[in-house]
Amino acid sequence: MHSSFFFSFSALVASVATGAVINPRYGSPWTTVKDHRLIHQFPNGTTVENIAVRSNGNLLVTLTSSPELYEIDPFNPKSPKLIHHFTGNLALLGITEVSPDVFTLNAGNFSAEIGLSPGSWAVWQVAFHNEQTKISKVTDIPEAQFLNGMTTLESTPNTILTADSAGGVVYSVNTHTGEYKVVLENDVFKPAPGAPLPIGVNGIHYLDGYVYYTNSFDPLFGRVPVSKSGCAVGDYKTILTGVFGDDFAVTPQAAYVAGNPANVITEIKLDGENKVIAGNINSSLVAGATSVHFGRTIRDKHVLYVTTTGTVNATFVEGGKIVALDI
Ligand SMILES: *[C@@H]1O[C@H](CO)[C@@H](O)[C@H](O)[C@H]1NC(C)=O
Ligand SMILES: *[C@@H]1O[C@H](CO)[C@@H](O)[C@H](O)[C@H]1NC(C)=O
Numbered sequence: 001m002h003s004s005f006f007f008s009f010s011a012l013v014a015s016v017a018t019g020a021v022i023n024p025r026y027g028s029p030w031t032t033v034k035d036h037r038l039i040h041q042f043p044n045g046t047t048v049e050n051i052a053v054r055s056n057g058n059l060l061v062t063l064t065s066s067p068e069l070y071e072i073d074p075f076n077p078k079s080p081k082l083i084h085h086f087t088g089n090l091a092l093l094g095i096t097e098v099s100p101d102v103f104t105l106n107a108g109n110f111s112a113e114i115g116l117s118p119g120s121w122a123v124w125q126v127a128f129h130n131e132q133t134k135i136s137k138v139t140d141i142p143e144a145q146f147l148n149g150m151t152t153l154e155s156t157p158n159t160i161l162t163a164d165s166a167g168g169v170v171y172s173v174n175t176h177t178g179e180y181k182v183v184l185e186n187d188v189f190k191p192a193p194g195a196p197l198p199i200g201v202n203g204i205h206y207l208d209g210y211v212y213y214t215n216s217f218d219p220l221f222g223r224v225p226v227s228k229s230g231c232a233v234g235d236y237k238t239i240l241t242g243v244f245g246d247d248f249a250v251t252p253q254a255a256y257v258a259g260n261p262a263n264v265i266t267e268i269k270l271d272g273e274n275k276v277i278a279g280n281i282n283s284s285l286v287a288g289a290t291s292v293h294f295g296r297t298i299r300d301k302h303v304l305y306v307t308t309t310g311t312v313n314a315t316f317v318e319g320g321k322i323v324a325l326d327i
């Protein structure tokens with residue numbers, strides 16, 4: 001497999017969210033990007049995969065090019081801080097805040113050379129207490145083939161959902177006990193036949209009683225209503241097909257989907273209307289966009305932070321970066 005092609009898909013991850021009442025933005029205006037600025041660009045060869053935001057506003061980003069987690073203050077982005085190097089793994093993927101200032105992430109072996117490495121995957125916890133950081137393993141998930149997107153199951157304390165892109169299932173994990181089980185399994189999560197990489201479900205985000213998801217190589221965005229424990233309690237509904245989606249952010253009105261490898265951010269209203277709001281196939285603005293997160297402070301709650309792999313096309317590759325889009 002062509003390595004630039006591989007890397008253009010390597011960070012495909014999604015997340016999910018739930019919401020009580022979804023109000024599709026019928027007829028409402030499209031989001032416009034008023035300004036954009038580079039927060040930080042890593043060296044060439046670095047691929048940035050996923051993002052979470054601390055309540056103090058600092059960004060936490062995972063890499064797939066090395067097993068590293070960085071923290072960056074978007075208002076003073078001069079010196080990203082390496083929080084931890086997860087020795088024994090090749091890559092970090094989805095990350096989510098499970099309780100105040102406690103985050104979990106997926107770690108395992110994944111690279112262009114070895115592929116997805118089933119059996120290498122685990123969920124880890126990173127707890128911030130004042131200036132101290134405590135790193136601990138929550139659990140191995142030896143059955144998993146490729147743990148990618150992750151989200152917090154807000155209906156159940158200390159519980160996250162993690163998507164196995166190759167296995168086509170979603171696990172729930174109790175981060176206190178380490179107990180895990182498959183809670184969502186459906187054909188809509190399976191890798192498409194003939195996909196260049198066995199990646200189906202990618203990003204997942206829980207919002208108000210629904211799990212939203214992307215499938216990367218059977219390109220679709222959809223949602224399923226779930227119980228408090230994360231099991232499906234209704235139909236898997238496809239909202240949109242044909243738009244390549246990695247991970248995304250979702251609000252009660254719309255999702256903002258990182259279009260890896262199309263180098264765009266697409267706004268998808270929850271009735272399926274959609275529009276590219278940033279980037280294009282030849283643009284490096286969001287080159288190989290992998291994930292999206294809203295800022296959490298008053299100063300930046302209207303900012304979409306985008307992470308990238310840096311691959312625009314076969315001839316242009318730059319270092320992965322974090323870009324702020326003011327909307
Ligand atoms: C990842 O692969 C390396 C060898 O490349 C191996 O030493 C390590 O144990 C593997 N990690 C996991 C979590 O399986
Ligand atoms: C992208 O570049 C290709 C090759 O130069 C060109 O044919 C195509 O029209 C461009 N597309 C856009 C959207 O700029």
Ligand SMILES: *[C@@H]1O[C@H](CO)[C@@H](O)[C@H](O)[C@H]1NC(C)=O
Nearest residue numbers: 282283284312313314315316
């Ligand atoms: C590849 O991306 C670069 C940087 O955005 C652009 O200048 C170039 O036209 C693109 N090449 C093709 C063949 O589309």
Ligand SMILES: *[C@@H]1O[C@H](CO)[C@@H](O)[C@H](O)[C@H]1NC(C)=O
Nearest residue numbers: 043044045315316317318319
């Ligand atoms: C990044 O590295 C790739 C692969 O080595 C190279 O082709 C490309 O020119 C480099 N890009 C920059 C901006 O240095």
